[in-house]
Amino acid sequence: MGNLLQVRELCVQYRPVRAKPHLAVDRINFDIGPGEVVGLMGESGCGKTTIALGLLRLLPKDNVKVLGTISFRGQNLVSMDEQALQRIRGAEISMVYQEPGISLCPVLRVGDQVAEVFRAHRNWSWEQCRTEASSMLALVGLPGTARIFSAYPHQLSGGQLQRVVLAQALACRPALLVADEPTASLDARSQAEFLLLLRELKEQFGLAILLISHTPEIHASLADRLLVMKEGWIVEEGSFEQIYRNPTHAYTRTLFGRSGRARKIESRPPDLIASRNNSQ
Secondary structure (H helix, E strand, O other): OOOOEEEEEEEEEEOOOOOOOEEEEEEEEEEEOOOOEEEEEOOOOOOHHHHHHHHOOOOOOOOEEEEEEEEEOOEEHHHOOHHHHHHHEOOOEEEEOOOHHHHOOOOOOHHHHHHHHHHHHOOOOHHHHHHHHHHHHHHOOOOOHHHHHHOOHHHOOHHHHHHHHHHHHHOOOOOEEEEEOOOOOOOHHHHHHHHHHHHHHHHHHOOEEEEEOOOHHHHHHHOOEEEEEEOOEEEEEEEHHHHHHOOOOHHHHHHHHHHHHHHHHHHOOOOHHHHHHHHO
């Protein structure tokens, strides 16, 4: 089976009006296969979110130059026009952002915001869109679906909001989910519950995921392969277990060793690596 996504020689350069151009992503290459979870790890500012936004062509066109190839199911997204991209975004490739509050409109009920995804990509009546939206809210584990459906974003907790955003992202059963620091705004319990839900839905839908996080524990819970990014470059890649057990780059060793993270991954009682392996 071929790759779902192929990224070749991807370069992203920011060109501010009153500053020198900055090459944020420099000749990046990676693949994602159907149903595969690829982790992208690195410190803030290394270019992870630029890659995420670049994949969906969401970077501003006026002051950002994108070169290279992003091939999704054989189509080059870099050369695709906006109308064609709109048919793919949300339907075949979706994204979950770090801050769910930014993704949701504060003056619309959350159920209707999920329904809008169906209206954009399905030739359904509004009533059917709302019915399917309610089903999606239940699917992502939100109890009291009718109450959640009618709520405004400010009436829900951070954990609930992130599940609403996940319901939006998965509404049309995309083949690829880009998850950019999806648990960064959650407390430890909500974080663990969200990662478990994401793993279950990944198995249920055969979902491929690009999982972006600077935290090794997050990747331990889901990632099949890991890409380590520094200053716009991929400096190391391989299976998560391979890189965790035997990192070859000094930067990778720093990321795993900082604040005792590597020890925490291995020794914590509900160990995410162990729970992931036990689920397979």
